[in-house]
């Protein structure tokens with residue numbers, strides 16, 4: 619069914635001077651891909667995975683009738699974000715003789731987007747790149763801001779580049795097929811934007827938590843657009859993370875420790891959710907955070923189907939995992955800490971015992 623309401627979409631611009639690009643957000647916008655991106659060249663390589671391709675590749679192919687399409691599928695999972703699978707995509711590009719005028723389209727979650735972006739950044743020193751993110755996390759986080767990468771066996775995202783797409787198309791309809799867990803992981807990053815940057819958005823999330831849990835498209839479109847807006851503003855101010863972009867790591871230093879400790883049972887968004895509670899708890903203990911606002915943070919995270927307590931882990935493990943963080947400088951832990959709902963700071967933290975106390979207070983007993 620096509621009625622006029624389905625044509626409504628929002629546009630967020632990522633402002634990076636001559637590299638600025640639009641993020642188109644709406645329901646059923648997949649079918650309008652060429653209208654939104656009229657500069658798409660004739661030759662296109664679509665990178666996706668079998669799960670997403672089965673669901674959404676037919677619609678994309680239909681929208682792109684008239685283009686020369688090559689499709690390369692990588693397997694479904696973080697392990698496919700590797701140099702080996704990057705190499706296989708390069709083999710496909712070479713085998714089909716795609717030239718510098720081609721464009722790469724990423725159709726999928728953050729794994730596909732990160733790998734496809736790195737392919738686009740490096741094939742013949744850079745070709746046009748478009749993103750069609752299909753997970754909530756990719757729509758509000760990984761598709762915005764130009765970080766691309768593959769993993770090294772010894773470290774996540776160790777090989778990569780900053781490379782901005784020419785456009786991002788977000789179809790909220792794609793989220794109807796996402797698992798509850800993957801959906802909640804995207805909500806964790808959305809809540810993060812409210813905490814670090816926008817008290818009013820945080821209050822909006824509190825009012826609309828039930829709508830979001832029901833995947834109401836109107837509420838979702840707003841939450842996604844506002845999240846992209848905030849990430850775009852931060853990236854526009856600090857593309858290569860010399861300063862304010864670090865605030866996007868709220869909860870991530872704690873979260874990475876949980877992920878490193880128990881990779882199998884914890885998703886990134888779940889670990890970040892607990893990490894945001896820990897960062898808030900730390901500030902509460904320092905008497906630098908309002909108790910009622912701390913309770914609001916924990917309550918919203920819980921209502922969004924996310925955990926608020928960490929698994930039991932030895933103090934030594936917490937410490938060594940957290941000191942591996944990219945923000946550590948000269949052996950000093952630096953944490954993103956909320957100062958109020960809507961504001962956060964990157965701070966050097968000298969007292970480990972205070973940090974550990976916050977961890978213990980946020981752990982299952």
Ligand SMILES: NC(=O)c1ccc[n+]([C@@H]2O[C@H](COP(=O)([O-])OP(=O)(O)OC[C@H]3O[C@@H](n4cnc5c(N)ncnc54)[C@H](O)[C@@H]3O)[C@@H](O)[C@H]2O)c1
Nearest residue numbers: 669694727728729730752753755756759760765792795796
């Ligand atoms: N570049 C950045 O700035 C940035 C930021 C955050 C995360 N990341 C990266 O993103 C990756 C995680 O992304 P993710 O959470 O999207 O994981 P993912 O890409 O693995 O997707 C999660 C699962 O959802 C499936 N899926 C995707 N779209 C679907 C849909 N519409 N319906 C049903 N299933 C669907 C996928 O096949 C996969 O099984 C990590 O590699 C992380 O490093 C990058």
Ligand SMILES: [Zn+2]
Nearest residue numbers: 807870886890
């Ligand atoms: Zn994250």
